[in-house]
Amino acid sequence: MTKRNPLTPLKTYNAKATQAAILDAAEEEFAKHGLAAAHTEVIATKSGATKTMIYYYFQNKEGLYLAMLKRAFVERFQEIQAMNLDQLAPDIALEQFLHYFLSQLNKNPNLPMIMLYEAMQNQGKYHEEIEILEFYRLLSTILKGGVASGVFRPLDPQHMAVNLIGTCVFYFCAKENIKHLWEKKRLLGKEMLTQHQQEAIRFVLAGVRA
Amino acid sequence: MTKRNPLTPLKTYNAKATQAAILDAAEEEFAKHGLAAAHTEVIATKSGATKTMIYYYFQNKEGLYLAMLKRAFVERFQEIQAMNLDQLAPDIALEQFLHYFLSQLNKNPNLPMIMLYEAMQNQGKYHEEIEILEFYRLLSTILKGGVASGVFRPLDPQHMAVNLIGTCVFYFCAKENIKHLWEKKRLLGKEMLTQHQQEAIRFVLAGVRA
């Protein structure tokens, strides 16, 4: 039943390549359906591997899910931390954060859905593993500093952090509901992604400025 | 296996009451897991009815899902249309829209998740049935008018409509990921919901103002 996909043949037996192919396929599939509704058979077929290999490398479906989560989030968060945003002026830090974060989403439009599925369907079970709290806290700190120094209007830093992330990610998550708003434009095409990035940044900066 | 829930007994055989109980339970369950991952058994138990009744009234799981969707969305959108927002000044119209929309979400915090599951997991299959495009178009029209009259800054009305809805709904969808940002506060408690409503309205109004 499960056959290698002839379009993406694995030339030789290669553990790393197989694992990477499975994780890539898992990212797509979990982003589409969430942990509970994703099917290992589909992931296997997409990756060009077999179900057996999934269980060989990742023990079970949830093990694969967690490995996928970690790969998708942890390294990206570390890159943001490495930007040392807390040492910049709050308005500059926020703009750089938004620019970088939205660029990351444009590169991997699956991330928003994976993040929301983890919250909605999986009830935030692995919120610690993806270090999402630190992510929001970093953003809150920037906002708090901006309010204190007067460059931002009075606002609640934590609510603002959440609402601002909502602005960035919703476009990706709701794409199948909103795509008919635009005729002949691919929502994940380069043109539209750039426009979303610009519009989101302008909206947020205008929304926090004093 | 499936037994009536003694806490919510149906006194006598009553078609309307049974259907309503099933739809209520379905709303909760579909909001938690989406169509594909929701279990009819759970819906039956929660509603105090049996699986058989679900199939009797709604043919199959997807029939129940669609009935739930329509009940949840259509009437609410009609209420927004009845507000005749297009006859008000754009800034007033937007503020009224936000206030009303966020009040609706506070009353039924399941709506954002149902909406996003329909887009993400169900690929927007029933976007026509829930008339979601009209919803965004109404909002776009208000924004466009505000830009034209100069009360709003230059912005793309469609992107802004999407980003703004994202700000309103994300809080509800991400709640299991963000709840640890606040100690000892229930995110769906009255206090926090009111605060979210205020913060979201202020953010959006500040973000569009010229």
Add this chain to the structure above:
DNA sequence: GTCTATAACCTGATAGAC
């Protein structure tokens, strides 16, 4: 309209060969 019991199917996971 409602129930119990069960059919039919699907999918996560494993055994065992190579």
Add this chain to the structure above:
DNA sequence: GTCTATCAGGTTATAGAC
């Protein structure tokens, strides 16, 4: 490390009695 074949368990949906 990888494959084929299969099991075990769970879930949708229905049959038939009341």
